[in-house]
Amino acid sequence: MVLEGLGRSLRDVLKxxxxxxxxxxxxxxxxxxxxxxxxxxxDVNVKLVLEITKEVERRALTEKPAAGMSSKEHVIKIIYDELVKILGEGKTIPLTDQVIMMVGLYGQGKTTTAGKLGRYFHKKGLRVGLIAADVHRPAAYDQLKQIGDKLGIAVYGDPNEKNAAKIVRDGMKHFSGMNVIIIDTSGRHALESDLIDELKEVADIAKPTEKILVLDAATGQQAGPQAKAFHDVVGVTSVILTKLDGTAKGGGALSAVSQTKAPIVFIGTGEHLEDLEPFDPARFVSRLLGMGDIRALIERAKETITEEQALETTKKIMSGRFTLKEMYEQIQMLTNMGPLKKLISMLPGMPGLSDKVDLEESQHRLWKFKVIMDSMTEEEMENPRIIKSSRILRIARGSGADPKDVRELLQQYNNSRKAVKGFLGNRKLRKQLLKQLQSGGLEVQE
Ligand SMILES: Nc1nc2c(ncn2[C@@H]2O[C@H](COP(=O)(O)OP(=O)(O)OP(=O)(O)O)[C@@H](O)[C@H]2O)c(=O)[nH]1
Ligand SMILES: [Mg+2]
Incomplete structure (x- = not known):
C-alpha cells in the first residue's frame, strides 16, 4: 500500500x-x-494544505447534505472531493500506435519504467519495441535488454554506439512495424544543457507522441519545480511518479506535480515490472481513505436495521402495540438512511414528524431521545407510565440530558401513542398506509 502513513491518518479522521x-x-x-x-x-505544501482544509471546513459548515445523505456521509464526501481535487485530473494513455520517449534525471526509474510500460502495452495485445538510447550509463543497454528478455519484448540498441540520435534513427526503422515504441534515454544529475540538447535531438528524430517524465516520488514537493523545468525545455506531456512504495513524501510529490501542467499517468509502486498502476485520482483517494471500510463503519454507527426488523416493528405498530420500545425502533429506522426511511416516516406515531418537517433537522432531536431511552430500564421502556419524577431525574442524569428533555420525550411518546390509536381506528387511513407500505416492498398483513 502506498502512502500508508497518510492513509492511516486519514482513515482515522473518517472513523x-x-x-x-x-x-x-x-x-x-x-x-x-x-x-x-x-x-x-x-509533505504536501503548506499553502495547498491550508487551501484545501479551509475549503473542507467552509463546505462542511455551509453546505446541506444531498437528499438521502446523512451529515456524516456529507462531510466524508467533502473531504474525499477536496483530496481528489488536489490530485488533478489524471490522464490515461490510449491503447493506440504511438512513440513514447522517457525523460528524467539519474536513477529516477526511467529504464525500469520503460520496461513496465512495455509490459503494460504488451499485455493489452499491442506489439511493443524498446529502444535503448542511453549512451551515458555503462551497461544501460544490457539493463534494458534483460528487462525486454524477461518480458518477451524486442529491444533495439548498440552498446558500442555513442550517438543517441543514431541509435534512435536506426531503432525507429527497425521497429517500423510495431504499435508502440518506447525510447529509454540517459539521465544526468541535473537538467544540464547537454542533456537538453540530446533530448531535443532524439525528439526531433522520433517525433514522440508522449514525452514522459519519470520522477522519483521521494523528491517530495521538489517534484513540482522539476516537472515544470522539464516541461519548459523539452515539453513533457505526462509524468510517471516512481517509488511511491518507498516514501512517506509521496503526498508532496503527487500534489506538487498535479499542480503543474503535466498530468500524472502512472505510478510506480515497486521494483518488479508489474508494479505500475494507471493513476486515477478518484480511485487513488478512495483507496487511500479505505472508502469501502468507511461505508461499513457508517452503517454500523447508524445501527443498521434490516428489512426484517423494520417489518417486525411495522407489524407490531399495526397490531396496536406502541411502547417506548417501538418508538425507539422507529427512531433507529429513521436515522438509518436508505430506502426504508421514507416508508418508516409514513408510519403513524413517528415522533415530531409531518410532511413539512425536514427529516435531517429532526434527526438531532430524535438522536437525543434515543440517548435518553438508552438510560431507561427494560421495564420503563415496556411500560412508560411508571416513569415519574424520581425516575425522570435518574434517567436524565444517566443520559446527560436535562429532566426537561426527558419530560419532552414522554410527552412526545404520549402524542405518538394517541396518533397511532387514532390512526388504527381510522379504516380508510389504515388501508391507505398498508397499500403504500406494500407497494414499497413491505409485506404487511391487514
Ligand atoms: N521500490 C521501487 N523501486 C523502483 C521503482 N522504479 C524504479 N525503481 C528502482 O530504482 C532504481 C533506478 O531505476 P532505473 O530504472 O535504473 O532508473 P533510471 O532513471 O533509468 O536511472 P539512470 O539510467 O541511471 O538515469 C532501480 O534499482 C529500480 O529497481 C519503483 O516504483 N519502486
Ligand atoms: Mg536508465
Missing amino acids: KIANSSNVDSKLVKEVTRDIQRALLQA
Whole structure:
C-alpha cells in the first residue's frame, strides 16, 4: 500500500466522523486540524494544505447534505472531493500506435519504467519495441535488454554506439512495424544543457507522441519545480511518479506535480515490472481513505436495521402495540438512511414528524431521545407510565440530558401513542398506509 502513513491518518479522521454522535462545528474544526496534520506529514505544501482544509471546513459548515445523505456521509464526501481535487485530473494513455520517449534525471526509474510500460502495452495485445538510447550509463543497454528478455519484448540498441540520435534513427526503422515504441534515454544529475540538447535531438528524430517524465516520488514537493523545468525545455506531456512504495513524501510529490501542467499517468509502486498502476485520482483517494471500510463503519454507527426488523416493528405498530420500545425502533429506522426511511416516516406515531418537517433537522432531536431511552430500564421502556419524577431525574442524569428533555420525550411518546390509536381506528387511513407500505416492498398483513 502506498502512502500508508497518510492513509492511516486519514482513515482515522473518517472513523472519528463516523463514530461521532453528530456533526457540529466543533467536530468539523477538529477534523480539519487532523487533516492538516496528516497532509503536512505527507509533505504536501503548506499553502495547498491550508487551501484545501479551509475549503473542507467552509463546505462542511455551509453546505446541506444531498437528499438521502446523512451529515456524516456529507462531510466524508467533502473531504474525499477536496483530496481528489488536489490530485488533478489524471490522464490515461490510449491503447493506440504511438512513440513514447522517457525523460528524467539519474536513477529516477526511467529504464525500469520503460520496461513496465512495455509490459503494460504488451499485455493489452499491442506489439511493443524498446529502444535503448542511453549512451551515458555503462551497461544501460544490457539493463534494458534483460528487462525486454524477461518480458518477451524486442529491444533495439548498440552498446558500442555513442550517438543517441543514431541509435534512435536506426531503432525507429527497425521497429517500423510495431504499435508502440518506447525510447529509454540517459539521465544526468541535473537538467544540464547537454542533456537538453540530446533530448531535443532524439525528439526531433522520433517525433514522440508522449514525452514522459519519470520522477522519483521521494523528491517530495521538489517534484513540482522539476516537472515544470522539464516541461519548459523539452515539453513533457505526462509524468510517471516512481517509488511511491518507498516514501512517506509521496503526498508532496503527487500534489506538487498535479499542480503543474503535466498530468500524472502512472505510478510506480515497486521494483518488479508489474508494479505500475494507471493513476486515477478518484480511485487513488478512495483507496487511500479505505472508502469501502468507511461505508461499513457508517452503517454500523447508524445501527443498521434490516428489512426484517423494520417489518417486525411495522407489524407490531399495526397490531396496536406502541411502547417506548417501538418508538425507539422507529427512531433507529429513521436515522438509518436508505430506502426504508421514507416508508418508516409514513408510519403513524413517528415522533415530531409531518410532511413539512425536514427529516435531517429532526434527526438531532430524535438522536437525543434515543440517548435518553438508552438510560431507561427494560421495564420503563415496556411500560412508560411508571416513569415519574424520581425516575425522570435518574434517567436524565444517566443520559446527560436535562429532566426537561426527558419530560419532552414522554410527552412526545404520549402524542405518538394517541396518533397511532387514532390512526388504527381510522379504516380508510389504515388501508391507505398498508397499500403504500406494500407497494414499497413491505409485506404487511391487514
Ligand atoms: N521500490 C521501487 N523501486 C523502483 C521503482 N522504479 C524504479 N525503481 C528502482 O530504482 C532504481 C533506478 O531505476 P532505473 O530504472 O535504473 O532508473 P533510471 O532513471 O533509468 O536511472 P539512470 O539510467 O541511471 O538515469 C532501480 O534499482 C529500480 O529497481 C519503483 O516504483 N519502486
Ligand atoms: Mg536508465
